[in-house]
Amino acid sequence: MRPAPRARAQRITDTRERLRRDVDCWVASADEVGNAYLVPLSYYWDGAALVLATPRASTTATNLLRAGVARLGIGPTRDVVLVDGRVTDGVDDATADAHTEHTGFDARTENEDYVYLRVTPVEIRAWREANELAGRLLMRGGEWLEH
Numbered sequence: 001m002r003p004a005p006r007a008r009a010q011r012i013t014d015t016r017e018r019l020r021r022d023v024d025c026w027v028a029s030a031d032e033v034g035n036a037y038l039v040p041l042s043y044y045w046d047g048a049a050l051v052l053a054t055p056r057a058s059t060t061a062t063n064l065l066r067a068g069v070a071r072l073g074i075g076p077t078r079d080v081v082l083v084d085g086r087v088t089d090g091v092d093d094a095t096a097d098a099h100t101e102h103t104g105f106d107a108r109t110e111n112e113d114y115v116y117l118r119v120t121p122v123e124i125r126a127w128r129e130a131n132e133l134a135g136r137l138l139m140r141g142g143e144w145l146e147h
Helices: 008-021 059-067 093-103 130-135
Strands: 024-030 036-045 050-055 069-074 080-089 114-127 137-140
Touching (some): 008 080, 024 059, 036 059, 059 114
Antiparallel strands (some): 069 080
8 A cells, every 4th residue: 555645845845955965866968969878976955966076087077068958866666766957066175075974975086087967956856656747846946845
């Protein structure tokens, strides 16, 4: 038997906790002709954006920086959070330090040139089962839908 759908307020609370606690996500991007690309990356949530680190020459960095947008999937398929956001590059030292602390990976020590990418959410959706699909939109235009 499936549990009852969560209220929006509970979903937002659960989603904020998942963003803060989880470390890994799936990052979707596309090249200039629309060929899809999907990779797992670790992230750090700074309370406003997800911070990723990836080689500057990678397909992911190339696609995200060109397009300026990303879709990230966090969590298992029965407790998923989908984030659509705007991409910018570069973070300050404190954010890079926090990324290292959270993910256990310091891109600044790598031989390859890495870039830190910030994905600032514009829309966030979250659901566990089909009975939560109707209320899955939790953020629109970068604002949480508290009511």
